[in-house]
Amino acid sequence: MIDNIDFSENQTLFSEEEPLFNHSQEKSRVKKARPKKLLLIGGIVGIFVLLVAMLTAIGGKKIRPPVAVVTPTPIPTPARTSTQIDELMREAIQDIEDADPASNALPFPPIAQDIKISK
Amino acid sequence: MKRAQIFLTALAFLGALVTFVSAQENPVASPVIPTTAPNTQNLFNLQGQYFSLIDQYRDQEQKYIVAKNQYLQLNTLASQELAVKETRTLLTLRADIFLVYLDILNEELSLGKGIPLENKNPEQIALTLLKEKVRIHKTKSESALDRFALDQEAANFLPTLKELESHTYYTLSLIKVGKMQVAYDKLFFVRDAVKSYVEGQTLSSAVRSEKERGFAEIERTLDNVSANFTPVKNDVLNNPGVSGLSDYSKLSKELTPAYGQMNQVVQFLEEIRK
Numbered sequence: 398m399i400d401n402i403d404f405s406e407n408q409t410l411f412s413e414e415e416p417l418f419n420h421s422q423e424k425s426r427v428k429k430a431r432p433k434k435l436l437l438i439g440g441i442v443g444i445f446v447l448l449v450a451m452l453t454a455i456g457g458k459k460i461r462p463p464v465a466v467v468t469p470t471p472i473p474t475p476a477r478t479s480t481q482i483d484e485l486m487r488e489a490i491q492d493i494e495d496a497d498p499a500s501n502a503l504p505f506p507p508i509a510q511d512i513k514i515s516k
Numbered sequence: 517m518k519r520a521q522i523f524l525t526a527l528a529f530l531g532a533l534v535t536f537v538s539a540q541e542n543p544v545a546s547p548v549i550p551t552t553a554p555n556t557q558n559l560f561n562l563q564g565q566y567f568s569l570i571d572q573y574r575d576q577e578q579k580y581i582v583a584k585n586q587y588l589q590l591n592t593l594a595s596q597e598l599a600v601k602e603t604r605t606l607l608t609l610r611a612d613i614f615l616v617y618l619d620i621l622n623e624e625l626s627l628g629k630g631i632p633l634e635n636k637n638p639e640q641i642a643l644t645l646l647k648e649k650v651r652i653h654k655t656k657s658e659s660a661l662d663r664f665a666l667d668q669e670a671a672n673f674l675p676t677l678k679e680l681e682s683h684t685y686y687t688l689s690l691i692k693v694g695k696m697q698v699a700y701d702k703l704f705f706v707r708d709a710v711k712s713y714v715e716g717q718t719l720s721s722a723v724r725s726e727k728e729r730g731f732a733e734i735e736r737t738l739d740n741v742s743a744n745f746t747p748v749k750n751d752v753l754n755n756p757g758v759s760g761l762s763d764y765s766k767l768s769k770e771l772t773p774a775y776g777q778m779n780q781v782v783q784f785l786e787e788i789r790k
Contacts, residue, residue, distance in 0.1 A: 477709050477712060479713075481709070485705070485709050486782070486785065486786060488706075489699070489702045489785075492698055493782060495699070496696045496778075497775065498696070498768040498769075498771035499768060499772070503691075505761070507570075508610055509577065510677055511670075512580070512603060512607055512610065512670050513666075513667045514587065514599050514603050514663040514666060
């Protein structure tokens with residue numbers, strides 16, 4: 398059983414000192430290939446994100462529907478001009494004329510209600 | 517190599533940051549609600565239609581009276597046919613008048629200010645339902661071929677006619693009260709404007725105190741307007757749909773004192789601003 402196990406005859410050497418695998422050539426190959434790939438992927442991602450950001454910033458403004466401009470309610474100034482007062486007075490007089498309870502601009506249609514052929 | 521990685525990461529971060537800031541600056545715009553301009557043009561058109569129909573109705577009414585009398589005197593099949601035809605045309609025209617009149621009322625109510633929505637909306641619905649009843653009556657009148665069918669349809673329409681009259685006077689009452697409310701509200705606005713205008717003037721103490729007494733009189737008159745107007749208004753608003761010609765005439769009389777006082781307030785304001 399023991400004969401089959403492969404072990405180092407030099408038992409004074411620690412495993413750290415003795416390389417387990419000799420892949421020095423492969424390691425150096427990987428080390429050389431990784432930066433190129435990363436650079437490429439990073440570059441694409443970066444440019445893509447930047448492109449999307451720019452398109453959103455520029456294109457978004459064009460697509461957006463016009464926002465209704467809300468004009469603030471004018472705050473009455475402490476002192477109005479004579480002309481403004483005249484205008485307000487005219488409006489008030491007009492409103493009062495419109496509200497005249499004696500006027501009846503829309504009377505019920507003055508038409509026959511009982512229409513028939515027989516007596 | 518490391519430097520390139522850092523640069524690209526920073527670039528990506530910057531891109532994401534720009535996107536985020538852009539989204540914050542330009543939030544999704546809420547849909548723009550179109551504001552409906554008061555459709556006064558439509559009202560003018562309807563009024564034009566209405567008066568034109570009234571003219572047609574007057575002509576047709578004469579034809580109907582002549583044909584009916586002829587039929588009742590002669591009692592022939594030919595005269596009966598003519599009477600049926602003229603009556604049918606008259607009923608159709610009358611229905612058209614009511615349809616346009618209901619449109620006018622609805623439009624006036626819709627444009628009318630100073631009317632609470634809880635009164636305005638149900639009344640508009642009632643007017644629309646009435647319009648549908650009139651339309652059905654018109655269709656039935658048009659398809660009635662003999663005098664029995666026509667007389668029956670005319671009789672069937674009588675309750676709708678009463679309903680129509682009642683809603684008409686209630687709508688007119690609402691419009692009247694609304695106009696009074698608008699005029700009343702405007703008086704407060706004008707009073708404040710005149711007050712601030714007078715305060716900005718350089719006046720002697722005698723003139724100033726005279727104007728102050730004037731404003732005090734205006735306050736008292738406005739209180740009287742409120743005392744006269746508010747109960748009448750509440751009576752109309754709290755009894756929806758209940759109205760007739762007599763109620764409408766009564767309303768006009770009841771509003772007269774408040775109306776007179778409002779005119780007085782305007783006169784006072786005109787005096788004070790001089």
